[in-house]
Amino acid sequence: MRSAHTVAQVRAAEAPVLAATPEGALMKRAATGLATALAEFLGRVYGARVLLLVGAGNNGGDALHAGATLARRGASVDAVLLAPDRAHPGGLTAFRHAGGRVVDAPRGPYDVAVDGIVGIGAAGGLRPEAASLVASLEGTPFVAVDVPSGIDVDTGRVEGPHVRADLTVTFGTHKVGLLVDPAARACGVVHLVELGLDLPAPVVEALQEDDVRGLLPVPAPDAHKYTRGVVGVRAGSDRYRGAGALCVSGASTGLVGMVRYVPADAGSAVASLVQADHPEVVVGEGRVQAWVVGSGADDAAAEQLRAALADGVPVVLDADALGVVDRPLGVPAVLTPHAGELARMLGVERAEVEADQLRCAREAARRFDAVVLLKNRHTLAVDPDGRVRVTTVGPPWLATAGAGDVLAGLVGALLAAGLAPFDAASVGSWLHGAAAALASGGGPLTAPDVARAVPRTCARLLGEP
Structure with missing residues (x-):
């Protein structure tokens, strides 16, 4: 029923x-x-x-x-x-x-x-x-x-x-x-x-379908790639190449006009992997409306975060970047921890976060003055002002390596397209879960499957064939 x-x-x-x-x-x-x-x-x-x-x-x-x-x-x-x-x-x-x-x-x-x-x-x-x-x-x-x-x-x-x-x-x-x-x-x-x-x-x-439909950034008739927004990605490392590529996959789902990728090192193999998978992505520095930082960044996380914050635009922090945050960032931000990462940020045991997810996410949102997107079976988006949205869509098959990297890129794209952090986090989480359900069809899936299903999910949401 x-x-x-x-x-x-x-x-x-x-x-x-x-x-x-x-x-x-x-x-x-x-x-x-x-x-x-x-x-x-x-x-x-x-x-x-x-x-x-x-x-x-x-x-x-x-x-x-x-x-x-x-x-x-x-x-x-x-x-x-x-x-x-x-x-x-x-x-x-x-x-x-x-x-x-x-x-x-x-x-x-x-x-x-x-x-x-x-x-x-x-x-x-x-x-x-x-x-x-x-x-x-x-x-x-x-x-x-x-x-x-x-x-x-x-x-x-x-x-x-x-x-x-x-x-x-x-x-x-x-x-x-x-x-x-x-x-x-x-x-x-x-x-x-x-x-x-x-x-x-x-x-x-x-959020339900009608809510997401009303929040989804849709291009105006006279839009061009810059008015639709540019999202920048600083993610991946030679140790975790796939994480950077998957984060770009989440960002490059058509929700913004352009994606920039800035590798940690000039000769990084991640840039080649990104360009092979996404020839439309621009590799190199440039102006953006939001940054995504941290997926698979390894030891480069702190430097990637410092560079992103210097632009003064909204940021999404994932994975390794979460480990270098100890205070508010001074810009609009979305933090995307799972329970273990949030536990480390708060200085508590993982079991405490898993047992009291709403309280812990609220505490982190207040402490870091950022939207906290606590990833779990039911993902919580918590704003520092106290608002909470829970994502209840998404199959159990979504618990797969790289899915969080895709989510971070997707949320970053929505930020760059003009959504406020709370809306970007909650809409991104909903689209991520709905795309996984569409891609899964009741069976297994992988992280790239989720990214590829986002455009079809949006088309169905908007009533297009």
Whole structure:
């Protein structure tokens, strides 16, 4: 099942959200949406065996009302009440009247288990009784109500036992923990049920096709190569020749009018490799609107960065260049670390970054006064002003050598074309993931495949054949 969200940006709000309609009406909408999603997930309702894990409060009430709907349609529905004295009264009454059974323990096997244990107000992992119950159902597919129980909804952290859902049916708006890893990994497919809520300002956004289409730099009818922008690349070394060539590949995807490549050494073999792959690229110094620095730069990173900063134009820093940054750069900048690189920049262990990705990326954005593009399964673009966008497109096959070099070049091209650093980072990450999905076709791919697919991805986005 794909997300039912229909507006452009996926907007994630911190809990709680504000209701614009009475609670009873909201629960009815939520439960109806949950029951519909469960029916689609099951493929059939009549004769299906369903288990509800019901905690206290409205989350359990949603599960009970949805279970009642399925029971009326011929499903066999059991419910285990984890807090019998605090089960939602209306939901429990409706469930029993529909023929649902309250049981002390699962009587499996079941076709699906519905996680209605805790909702958005909970903190920390599952309590021992709930954790034991969930563990006993290993092998049974889970559908989570609003959020998988045990994740941290507002930060994306996971601290302790939690539900791993195959499907999460969320209500009103996406929550931060549904988009930001590691919590997002526990959510499976996310399906949004609209409730008509008055929502607070989003703290995380995920660009969708309409957003990217609106931000993509498209040439004016009278454009020429210089008005479209020139991006410069200072990357690669004799030790890492391919990184420089791949970074140029990401920059030379047609999003700017020209690409310049400046090798670390006058006689560098990287320049020959770049020209062989990209005869359109100009090798040598010249005016640019943005620089990309660091991919495979090795010992030349510091000098390449110094030379780029001397021009006073926006910069993208990747790989080796990240290791020489210890303060704000004084120009608009995008930093593109993976978790290990960000850990070194912050002086912490990699495990800390992986467990608390949003907080660490925010800290780095503030410390270095730069947009931080934290590369991961769900890549985060974090602006120093607090804005956050998460990229959720891109297949697992994108975890391949050289993909980050391509991404750095692509972001640099968007900077040179005139996008602000936050937009260049988030749009570049989205195009990178979408191009990988197009190039992959469900199978393996390599970094050059991603670069070659960017023009086709843009053409599809713009509605061209």
